[in-house]
Amino acid sequence: MSKTTRHVECSADRTMFVALELGACSxxxxxxxxxxxxxxxxxxxxxDLGAVWAKLERARAHWGLAASTPVVSCYEAGRDGFxxxxxxxxxxxxxxxxxxxxxxxxxxxxxxKTDRVDAARLLELLxxxxxxxxxxxxxxxxxxxxxxxxxREREYSGVQAARTAVTNRMTSLLVAQxxxxxxxxxxxxxxxxxxxxxxxxxxxxxHGRLTRDWAAVEALTARLAGxxxxxxxxxxxxxxxxxxxxxxxLRGIGERSAAVFVTExxxxxxxxxxxxxxxxxxxxxxxxxxGQQARDQGISKAGNWRVRTMxxxxxxxxxxxxxxxxxxxxxQGRFGGxxxxxRRIGIVALARKLLIALWRYVxxxxxxxxxxxxxx
Numbered sequence: 001m002s003k004t005t006r007h008v009e010c011s012a013d014r015t016m017f018v019a020l021e022l023g024a025c026s027x028x029x030x031x032x033x034x035x036x037x038x039x040x041x042x043x044x045x046x047x048d049l050g051a052v053w054a055k056l057e058r059a060r061a062h063w064g065l066a067a068s069t070p071v072v073s074c075y076e077a078g079r080d081g082f083x084x085x086x087x088x089x090x091x092x093x094x095x096x097x098x099x100x101x102x103x104x105x106x107x108x109x110x111x112x113k114t115d116r117v118d119a120a121r122l123l124e125l126l127x128x129x130x131x132x133x134x135x136x137x138x139x140x141x142x143x144x145x146x147x148x149x150x151x152r153e154r155e156y157s158g159v160q161a162a163r164t165a166v167t168n169r170m171t172s173l174l175v176a177q178x179x180x181x182x183x184x185x186x187x188x189x190x191x192x193x194x195x196x197x198x199x200x201x202x203x204x205x206x207h208g209r210l211t212r213d214w215a216a217v218e219a220l221t222a223r224l225a226g227x228x229x230x231x232x233x234x235x236x237x238x239x240x241x242x243x244x245x246x247x248x249x250l251r252g253i254g255e256r257s258a259a260v261f262v263t264e265x266x267x268x269x270x271x272x273x274x275x276x277x278x279x280x281x282x283x284x285x286x287x288x289x290x291g292q293q294a295r296d297q298g299i300s301k302a303g304n305w306r307v308r309t310m311x312x313x314x315x316x317x318x319x320x321x322x323x324x325x326x327x328x329x330x331x332q333g334r335f336g337g338x339x340x341x342x343r344r345i346g347i348v349a350l351a352r353k354l355l356i357a358l359w360r361y362v363x364x365x366x367x368x369x370x371x372x373x374x375x376x
Contacts, residue, residue, distance in 0.1 A: 015072060017071075017123060017127055018030070018093075020122075021118045022076070023046060025045075027043070027048075030123040040058075042059075071092075072095075075122070078100060086144075096126070096138050097139040098122075098137065102137035173206065173209070177202065177206070178196050244259050250373060261355075274356035311354065312347060316347060318354055327353055
């Protein structure tokens with residue numbers, strides 16, 4: 001989700017820098033210039049853009065800067081999302097949304113950490129980045145349409161997780177009474193006739209709780225069905241779903257996995273090579289070497305976890321539905337005869353290779369070697 005920005009162009013004679021620390025109740029602003037003019041610090045109510053513009057004008061007047069003086073700002077990616085970035089850029093401000101995990105932290109046991117201190121550190125980091133003396137990792141900001149397209153699949157995952165949590169809780173409550181019932185059609189009738197392990201009817205409070213939980217499960221199931229129907233309609237008719245339709249043509253890939261890959265990754269990211277695809281999903285290796293020590297830390301897991309999780313699931317499906325493909329033969333030849341642990345390690349490597357192959361497929365139309373398409 002991030003790219004490296006080595007140098008921010010600041011070609012004007014003067015530049016004003018702004019670092020925003022976005023808190024839940026208040027925002028801290030640290031404002032400086034490209035010269036040793038000191039730092040101006042302000043506090044505004046969270047979300048009050050009018051107060052932000054007023055403070056910036058106040059700082060501009062303090063240093064006697066012209067109205068045309070360019071402004072460069074930054075803040076850490078977090079809960080406030082990208083609306084702040086869009087508001088700043090609409091104001092003519094060059095804004096950077098920084099990857100919070102890439103910002104260096106003091107490793108001492110106890111450090112001073114306040115919103116004021118964090119804003120000052122962000123400002124220093126921004127100034128060093130503009131001077132070319134620091135590498136900044138800037139988050140790729142999607143458009144409003146690209147960000148909105150991701151909500152349906154994310155909602156589906158959230159609803160599915162909520163339904164699983166309820167059914168797991170119901171199963172535990174029933175097992176505690178010596179009852180094992182299948183969560184499916186006819187559950188309500190079976191619950192009414194259920195008897196505990198020692199032959200008694202369910203206590204009324206427990207029966208009422210399970211009945212209400214089952215009603216919640218049915219509501220969540222209906223919600224999932226509605227999301228699936230909307231997805232299916234989009235894949236079939238939407239002109240913007242061409243990449244999703246292309247992925248669905250491959251055996252082993254369904255509409256949901258294709259939609260996740262496209263909305264989370266392929267539709268709005270421009271990759272130059274396969275290494276970038278692996279890095280942005282956290283499937284890149286993370287070796288550790290220091291002196292005589294050298295060990296493999298596995299994959300970095302620093303990217304989009306939704307795509308990474310789905311890629312591993314589809315890698316298992318790929319082995320089942322595309323056994324004659326080059327990727328499946330590579331996996332079987334290298335990991336197929338190994339232990340369960342080796343096969344699990346191998347499936348992650350296969351997921352990375354498969355994701356790169358799918359990117360080439362949707363980007364350039366290159367069908368993965370040996371892969372079969374679905375019949376009409």
